[in-house]
Structures are given as structure tokens and as C-alpha cells.
Amino acid sequence: MGWSAPIIPKLQDPKQSPLSSSISETETSLVGSITYVGLIIGPYITGYLSNAIGRKPSFFVAGLLTLLSFLLLANANNLAMIFTGRVICGLGTGMIYVVNLVYIGEIASTNIRGILLTSTNIFTTLGTLFVYAVGPYVSYPVVSYIAVGVTALYILGILFIPESPTYYILKERTKSAQGAMDKLGRLDELDEILAVKYNTEKLSVVEEWKQMITVKSNRKALFITLSLSIFQQTSGIIVVIFFATTIFETAGSSIEPNVATIIIGVTQFVASMLSSFFVERMGRRILLLCSTTIAGLSMATLGVYFYLDLIDHSSISMIKWLPLVSLIIYFLFYDFGFGIIPGTLIGEMYQSNVRSIGSTVSITVAWLFGFGVATVYGYMVSDLGSHITFWMFSGMCALACLFTAIFVPETKGKSLAEIQQILNK
Numbered sequence: 001m002g003w004s005a006p007i008i009p010k011l012q013d014p015k016q017s018p019l020s021s022s023i024s025e026t027e028t029s030l031v032g033s034i035t036y037v038g039l040i041i042g043p044y045i046t047g048y049l050s051n052a053i054g055r056k057p058s059f060f061v062a063g064l065l066t067l068l069s070f071l072l073l074a075n076a077n078n079l080a081m082i083f084t085g086r087v088i089c090g091l092g093t094g095m096i097y098v099v100n101l102v103y104i105g106e107i108a109s110t111n112i113r114g115i116l117l118t119s120t121n122i123f124t125t126l127g128t129l130f131v132y133a134v135g136p137y138v139s140y141p142v143v144s145y146i147a148v149g150v151t152a153l154y155i156l157g158i159l160f161i162p163e164s165p166t167y168y169i170l171k172e173r174t175k176s177a178q179g180a181m182d183k184l185g186r187l188d189e190l191d192e193i194l195a196v197k198y199n200t201e202k203l204s205v206v207e208e209w210k211q212m213i214t215v216k217s218n219r220k221a222l223f224i225t226l227s228l229s230i231f232q233q234t235s236g237i238i239v240v241i242f243f244a245t246t247i248f249e250t251a252g253s254s255i256e257p258n259v260a261t262i263i264i265g266v267t268q269f270v271a272s273m274l275s276s277f278f279v280e281r282m283g284r285r286i287l288l289l290c291s292t293t294i295a296g297l298s299m300a301t302l303g304v305y306f307y308l309d310l311i312d313h314s315s316i317s318m319i320k321w322l323p324l325v326s327l328i329i330y331f332l333f334y335d336f337g338f339g340i341i342p343g344t345l346i347g348e349m350y351q352s353n354v355r356s357i358g359s360t361v362s363i364t365v366a367w368l369f370g371f372g373v374a375t376v377y378g379y380m381v382s383d384l385g386s387h388i389t390f391w392m393f394s395g396m397c398a399l400a401c402l403f404t405a406i407f408v409p410e411t412k413g414k415s416l417a418e419i420q421q422i423l424n425k
Contacts, residue, residue, distance in 0.1 A: 001093070001241055002128035003073075004032040005261055006135025007143060011082075018077050018140050027079060029378045034083050035090035036371030042094020043360035049095075050356045055103045055164045058095060063155040066092030069194075070151060072143035078104045085144075094367070105347030105355065107167040107184055110415045115277075116285070117344040122272040125335060128241065129265030136258040192415075208357045217423035221349035222358060224407055228288075228342040229366030231400035234395030237334060238370045239377045240264070240327060248323060260324050260355055267328045271335035283412035284341045288404045291337025296397030298330035299390050307387035338400065348411050348419055357385055 008031060010016040011023050023031070042062070049058045069089035076082045099121050109118045127150070135143045162184060168177035183205050212218050225423050238391060240247065248257035255263075305322045308315060350358035380389045 001035075002102070002131040002265070003089075003135075003143065003147070004035075005132060005241065006258070006373065007140065008032065009136070010140045013160045016140055019079065020077075023079065025378050031082060031086065033371055033374035035086040036367050036374065038087040038090025038092070039094040039097075039367045040090075040364045040371065042091045042096075043098040043364050045091075046095040046098045047356045048136075048359040049412055050099050050102055050167070050169070054167050055099055055106075056158065056161060058099045059158045059161075060155065061104075062092045062095035062099065062213060063097070063151060063158060064092075065089075067148060067151045067155065068092075070144045070147040072374070074141045074148065093206055093230075098356070098363055101347040101359050102355050102359075103164050105416075106352075107162075107186075109186060110190065112415070113348065114344055114412065117347045118272070118275055118340040120343065121275070121335060121340045122269070125265070125272045127269035129262070129269045132261045132265035136261075166307040166311070170353065208354050211351070211354050212361070215351065215354075217349075217420045218354055218358060220423045221345075222361065225342060225346045225349060225358070225362040226365055226404055228345065228400065229362050229407070230369050231292075231396055231403065232342050233340060233366045233370035234373055234396040235295060235334070235338065235400065236373075236390065236396075237339065238374050240330070253319070253340075255324055260327075263324065264327055264331055267331045268335050271332045272340065274339050275336045278336075283410050284344060285404060285408050285412075287337035288341045288408060289337075291333045291341075291400060292397050292401035292404060293337075294333035295330050295338055296394045296401065298326050298333070299394035299397060301386045302326040302330075303390035303394060305387075306385065306390060309387055310385060310387060338397070344410070345408075348414075348416065349423065351420060352416075 008028055011019060011031065012028070014022065017023075038178070046058050046062070049061065065088055069085045069092060072081055072088065073085035076085060101117065104116050104120065105113065131143065131147075134146065138146075162180045163176070165177040165180040165186075168174070168180060178187070178190060181187050213224060248255070248260045275287065304321060305316075305319065305326065308319075346359050346362050347355075377389070380392075384392075411419050411422075414422070
């Protein structure tokens, strides 16, 4: 996800770019945003494959697609190859993201499910930090070849994980489910998992979609997770991740843009680690309320900075540090709650037989909004101004906070069955 931040400046530099000519503003935006084309399609493939062949094989297919994408990006010498590589990368990432939520939600005991679901974000931010830290200081192809190596390790790692016991039960393979529970150290919880067999009916794709709409708990889960995911994507997060270096250049930050971007990556990583410790102590709802409030204030502050810069206010020379501080606070609190809780709720709220399709719908619709934001960001800045753009992001954070206060229930310490009871009220 962070690949484009150090790559875009290289594509704009004739000495570093593998392209024969410079790229336009529209092409620059597409390098970042076109990955969403694959991201939106990928989860639907996972939604089918995870139930048809299993969660583990779905990881493997997604890993191979991601490996192919980075090989293509490493050897790209024209924009068509870069765009194709980004779309395939999005395809693999979209598949991995959904099957991660489904798989972790199914293999984890109740008391650590929240921690494991949020830990996914730790490694997401670690990957972003890695490319922020290394990308600016190596050549264009080396950035992608490093990703090839990381992806190869990922594919090898899949060989050592068990299949989800819930998948085995849905396929009526009770002995295999028992073996998977034993590998997970959860054999004493086997009866709870086996209950899925008797409380869950096997559904066709059409029936899955029907149950998403007609069953009250699934309908409420879709409303909550879809809304939060859309707010998440329109809060400005994807713009900052894709275009972090460019934002600092635009702001005229007193800190060198590449260094500022690395600091942001470190902040993301630290915040995601801290959130895993608090998610089972403070609860999902309170973290989300605090996170959206502070993230919104940070975006508003950044908007004020750009406004003062626009009118050439006399104080602007004394607050060149403000963009970095604002984004540090934004990322610190975003990753503390807003960045992790929607995904955690996606892994918790749906019934087992529609969890894959529910996750897919919530995530892909949200990513469609993310694609729109990332694509039009350049036009928003040029037509509306950076100040109004970031004030709009602040407004979306405020709406997310209000939505949480009204509609989001607390799922901390609740089993998947208990969460269904809450949603059915």
C-alpha cells in the first residue's frame, strides 16, 4: 500500500525513472489509485474461493498474484506495465485482506480475537514503514525486488498454518476440524465450534446474498461495517499513505519530505502496536470514539495550516513544523482505533455462513470510495485548495464519531454467538 509514496518522486525524476518520458498529474494519481481496481475485485474472488477450496489455499493464490505483480513492477519500462502490476497487486492484496479477517476471526479464542484481528494492522503498518524507510534510498526496481522477497517468505509461511476449523465444519469434515483445533491449542473449545455445524446451514451464492438482506443480525452488521469502512476510506488516510512525500513537499515542511514520511511510518507502527494492547481492555467502541475525534481535529489543523499558507500569513514561517506534527497525531490516533476497529468488527459481526460475502461487500464498497478519493485528490487540491480538502477529511472523521456513538455496539469479551444476539435485538 505504501509502494507509491517513494516511487512517485522517482517516476517524476528523469534520472531515476524507468520511463522514457515524464508523467502527468493524472498519471501520477493513477499510479497510486489504480491498485483499487484490483482491490475491489479481489475480495469477490476470495468470497468464492474461501468457501469452495478453503481459507488456506486462498492465501496461497493471493500470494502468487502479489508475487507476480511485484515482478512485473520491478521490470516495468512503460506506464502500461506499471498500471497492470498495480492492478494485479491490488487483486492479491484485496484477496489477502478479506481472507485474513475471516481466518483470524475463526481460529482465535474469544479472549484474544480482538488482539489478533488488530495485529493484522501492525504488520500492515510495518510494511508501509519498511517501504517508506528504504524506498527513497534505493533504485526503482530494487523497491519492487525487495517486495518480491517479502512475498516469497509469505507464501512459504502459508505452508505452516492450519486450515480454519470452521471451514472444515461447513464442509462436514468433523475429524479434520478436530485436528485443526488440536493444532491451534483449542481442543477444549471443540464443542463450541461444532455447534456451528448445527446452527449454520449450507447456502448457495444466491442464498448467501438473500441472508445478508433478510436476516436482521447480518443486515445490521452490513450497515455498521459498511458505514464505518466508507468513513474510514474518506477520512483522508489513503491520500496520506499514497501521497505522503508529495504532501510534505506541497506544505513546504521544514523537515526533509522523505524523513518526514519515515517518521509518519514509525508513528503508524507504534500506534498499531499500542492499539492491540488496549482493544481488549478499553473496548472497540470507546477506542473508535476517541480515535475519530482526535483524527478529525488533526485534519482540521492541517487544513488551517494550508489556509494560512494560501493567504501568506506572517506566522506561516514559524509553524513549518505543523504539517508533520498534525499528521503524526492523525496517524497515532487513526491507527489507535479508526484504522483497526472497522476490520475487527467485520471479522466479528457476521454469521459464519455469510462471513466471507459480508466481509467482501463491506470492504469492496469502501475501497470503491477510496479509489474515488485517491483519484480525485489532485483535482480537489487544485480546484478547492488543500485547506478545504483536508477540512472535508476532518468532516468525515466527525461523521464517523457521531455514527459510532449512535449505532456501534460494544463487542469486547463477547463470543461470536453473543454478538449475534446483540445484533438481533
